[in-house]
Amino acid sequence: DTVFYGISDKPRDKYLGGLLAGGFDEDTCQSRYQSTMYRKPSTYKPSPYLVQRLRKYEELHKRCAPFTAGYNKTLPFLDDRPAPEKETECKYILWTPWSGLGNRILSLTSSFLYALLTDRVVLIDRGKDMTSLFCEPFPDTTWLLPPDFPITNYDVYNANHPLSYGNLLRKKNISTDGSGSSGTPPSFVYLNLPHDYNTEDMHFFCEPDQAVLKKVPWLFARTNNYIVPGFFLNREFEPELSRLFPQKEMVFHHLGRYLFHPTNEVWGMVTRYYKSYMAMARERLGIQIRIFNSKDAPFEVVSEQVINCTLQEGLLPKVDANSSAGDTTADQPAKTKSVLLTSLYSGYFDKIKDMYWEHPAVGGVVLSVHQPTHEEWQQTDKESHDLKAWAEMILLSLADVLVTSAQSTFGYTGQGLGGITPWILLKPEGGKMPQPACVRETSIDPCFHSPPWYVCREKRNGDNGKVVPFVTQCTDVHGGIKLV
Numbered sequence: 001d002t003v004f005y006g007i008s009d010k011p012r013d014k015y016l017g018g019l020l021a022g023g024f025d026e027d028t029c030q031s032r033y034q035s036t037m038y039r040k041p042s043t044y045k046p047s048p049y050l051v052q053r054l055r056k057y058e059e060l061h062k063r064c065a066p067f068t069a070g071y072n073k074t075l076p077f078l079d080d081r082p083a084p085e086k087e088t089e090c091k092y093i094l095w096t097p098w099s100g101l102g103n104r105i106l107s108l109t110s111s112f113l114y115a116l117l118t119d120r121v122v123l124i125d126r127g128k129d130m131t132s133l134f135c136e137p138f139p140d141t142t143w144l145l146p147p148d149f150p151i152t153n154y155d156v157y158n159a160n161h162p163l164s165y166g167n168l169l170r171k172k173n174i175s176t177d178g179s180g181s182s183g184t185p186p187s188f189v190y191l192n193l194p195h196d197y198n199t200e201d202m203h204f205f206c207e208p209d210q211a212v213l214k215k216v217p218w219l220f221a222r223t224n225n226y227i228v229p230g231f232f233l234n235r236e237f238e239p240e241l242s243r244l245f246p247q248k249e250m251v252f253h254h255l256g257r258y259l260f261h262p263t264n265e266v267w268g269m270v271t272r273y274y275k276s277y278m279a280m281a282r283e284r285l286g287i288q289i290r291i292f293n294s295k296d297a298p299f300e301v302v303s304e305q306v307i308n309c310t311l312q313e314g315l316l317p318k319v320d321a322n323s324s325a326g327d328t329t330a331d332q333p334a335k336t337k338s339v340l341l342t343s344l345y346s347g348y349f350d351k352i353k354d355m356y357w358e359h360p361a362v363g364g365v366v367l368s369v370h371q372p373t374h375e376e377w378q379q380t381d382k383e384s385h386d387l388k389a390w391a392e393m394i395l396l397s398l399a400d401v402l403v404t405s406a407q408s409t410f411g412y413t414g415q416g417l418g419g420i421t422p423w424i425l426l427k428p429e430g431g432k433m434p435q436p437a438c439v440r441e442t443s444i445d446p447c448f449h450s451p452p453w454y455v456c457r458e459k460r461n462g463d464n465g466k467v468v469p470f471v472t473q474c475t476d477v478h479g480g481i482k483l484v
């Protein structure tokens with residue numbers, strides 16, 4: 001049984017166990033210190049070492065942020081000249097918005113962790129609406145690239161770009177075997193890491209390649225994946241990562257809470273919705289329904305799947321289908337349950353709501369079902385749409401119990417921020433009902449959907465889910481790997 005947490009009038013864990021620095025202005029970003037008025041305190045504490053490294057990172061970021069002396073000195077290296085023999089004082093990893101919002105949150109988390117591991121500073125292209133969605137995460141500085149930054153078009157970077165890492169390797173413009181001076185990389189390298197990357201690009205994860213990239217002042221990485229599990233496969237990174245995250249599956253839980261604070265506009269939407277529809281219930285269940293392909297996952301199948309899953313796992317009460325009678329337990333205090341449903345479509349909501357309207361729930365549970373939006377299709381980069389999508393991810397994270405859809409980074413974000421191990425609705429294939437309808441996830445960290453097939457330590461292709469015990473195959477995505 002879940003413990004009940006009402007809204008508190010002051011934060012229960014203002015600095016998130018030391019993750020957050022003090023001294024931010026509280027009005028310009030209310031969510032930063034208010035989140036634990038709504039969310040129960042995490043049972044997972046960040047390690048003192050992570051806290052210490054974050055403070056050190058914040059110092060570095062301040063020293064190297066746009067228009068600092070360090071930044072101005074490094075800016076001229078933003079081209080293909082050879083990387084300087086002596087490393088520049090400031091080194092960067094650039095990020096640009098790409099793919100859906102959940103994917104963006106996970107890829108940015110990956111870039112930040114890479115920055116932490118390699119003493120770089122992460123700077124982001126604000127795209128259409130990054131500043132409407134997220135507060136600045138680092139004190140007294142900015143992570144936004146200035147509008148006059150020389151790179152304005154990130155779309156020119158793809159697998160064929162002459163400065164893509166895979167291309168540099170293929171054309172032998174750099175070598176990782178230490179054979180002579182051709183080992184010097186250019187000052188700007190593009191890391192091509194989308195889901196359809198090639199074997200050479202995958203060498204990015206390997207130890208000798210990281211040794212080469214160390215010298216490069218400017219890196220730009222593009223991925224729509226949560227590549228963090230790949231860092232744990234690297235033997236140079238792994239000891240540091242294990243120190244930072246003694247509980248390995250907590251990487252996104254901690255870094256996500258550290259980095260992503262909704263702006264006042266989003267936070268207003270979250271708190272108003274929460275107070276209106278979720279706060280008063282004894283228990284809150286979040287259900288996230290994501291359809292990737294309606295042929296594989298038709299409405300009738302998925303709605304039945306959701307009902308089967310929630311009834312079988314005891315997450316929703318059974319209904320007395322033979323009865324439409326009124327409640328005979330009106331004199332007893334009711335057990336209340338608020339169900340938050342998120343989906344692009346409205347049909348699932350009607351189905352569940354009607355089920356509990358037309359028939360009494362066994363056990364006298366009073367159930368209410370709520371769905372903030374049904375946007376019908378993905379409208380990434382439209383501000384009003386993205387604000388709502390972000391608010392809904394946060395609302396999911398404020399639930400006590402979660403049911404999420406396989407393979408969805410939208411769901412991963414909710415579960416990770418909430419620190420909630422969800423039940424996963426397995427992916428229907430060919431319109432057939434998955435058996436079982438859902439399974440309990442084993443670890444809360446997101447799945448890396450398209451891991452490299454190149455196994456660094458074996459120097460050949462293989463299964464990266466079988467290399468170390470703490471990186472295993474995902475439950476929800478075939479071929480994916482995740483931290484446990």
Ligand code: GDP
Binds near residue numbers: 289380386407410411
């Ligand atoms: P993924 O595709 O499920 O991995 O998640 P993403 O967040 O990367 O991309 C899906 C996008 O579709 C979201 O960012 C939203 O723009 C939209 N979307 C999908 N499901 C929902 C939902 O339940 N609510 C809202 N508001 N938007 C959704």
